[in-house]
Amino acid sequence: MGLGMLTGKLVTFEGPDGAGKTSALNAIVAELQPRLGDQLVVTREPGGNQISEAIRQIILDRHNTMMDDRTEALLYAAARRQHIIQKILPALRNDQLVLCDRFIDSSIAYQGAGRGIGEQAVYDMNQFATEGLTPDLTLYFDVDAAVGLERIQTHRQNEINRLDVEALSFHHRVQAAYLQLLADHPDRIKRVDASQPLGTVVQQALDIMTKQLPTYLRAEGKSKR
Numbered sequence: 001m002g003l004g005m006l007t008g009k010l011v012t013f014e015g016p017d018g019a020g021k022t023s024a025l026n027a028i029v030a031e032l033q034p035r036l037g038d039q040l041v042v043t044r045e046p047g048g049n050q051i052s053e054a055i056r057q058i059i060l061d062r063h064n065t066m067m068d069d070r071t072e073a074l075l076y077a078a079a080r081r082q083h084i085i086q087k088i089l090p091a092l093r094n095d096q097l098v099l100c101d102r103f104i105d106s107s108i109a110y111q112g113a114g115r116g117i118g119e120q121a122v123y124d125m126n127q128f129a130t131e132g133l134t135p136d137l138t139l140y141f142d143v144d145a146a147v148g149l150e151r152i153q154t155h156r157q158n159e160i161n162r163l164d165v166e167a168l169s170f171h172h173r174v175q176a177a178y179l180q181l182l183a184d185h186p187d188r189i190k191r192v193d194a195s196q197p198l199g200t201v202v203q204q205a206l207d208i209m210t211k212q213l214p215t216y217l218r219a220e221g222k223s224k225r
């Protein structure tokens, strides 16, 4: 069976809360959209379609204090499955470049390490959801967990979700797991120094993408490979 012929590319944006992934992604889209047009697909997890966005509301609702850790892990995986089926796979079959704000590495870091379920257990459970679909490139926005949380507290008070309000020790476990993933997958995961000013972060991310995906991004003004 398998996933079939995937000619597109999947690039995921990962990092601790407040690392600046979404800000950088928006700037990168503004840069690439004129060149790539419809070939560019921008999405996020949990979310990216109606069902997964509904699951997102449940997971991130700060009133859902009773949620069990494994329920949380399963909900993220369920949202991911629907996202893959409805949006990511069709785009990858259609030769498109998919930029996704968070993916499976978030589950490994947050549920596996942050919640203490275990990275391998969460990875294994997600294989059922993804059927092995792995990003072609992951940008890891590297910033100290405390700095990320401070950015959110200062600028994004209205969007603070159920995971943002976890203890600093939780966010340190998440960060440590990400750094382990970075060490374990040097070919797929590339580090962006997210402690720098946003413009510098965006340029570093674009440079990495251009180097890793030359057929999409190196041609001057051309959208097709």
Ligand SMILES: Nc1ncnc2c1ncn2[C@@H]1O[C@H](COP(=O)(O)OP(=O)(O)OP(=O)(O)O)[C@@H](O)[C@H]1O
Residues within 6 Å of the ligand: 015, 016, 017, 018, 019, 020, 021, 022, 023, 024, 151, 152, 155, 156, 194, 195, 196, 197, 198, 199, 201
């Ligand atoms: N390089 C940067 N330097 C300083 N502040 C930044 C930088 N990048 C983003 N910010 C600010 O930090 C806050 C969090 O940024 P953003 O929402 O992009 O982070 P994120 O990684 O997507 O967070 P989350 O995963 O929690 O959604 C925003 O207020 C944003 O303006």
Ligand SMILES: Cc1cn([C@H]2C[C@H](O)[C@@H](COP(=O)(O)O)O2)c(=O)[nH]c1=O
Residues within 6 Å of the ligand: 017, 044, 045, 046, 076, 102, 103, 104, 106, 107, 108, 110, 111, 161, 163, 164
């Ligand atoms: C995909 C995914 C996400 N999370 C966490 C990480 C964040 O705290 C929220 C998502 O909010 P954001 O503002 O869109 O970053 O959910 C997680 O714990 N596990 C996951 O698989």
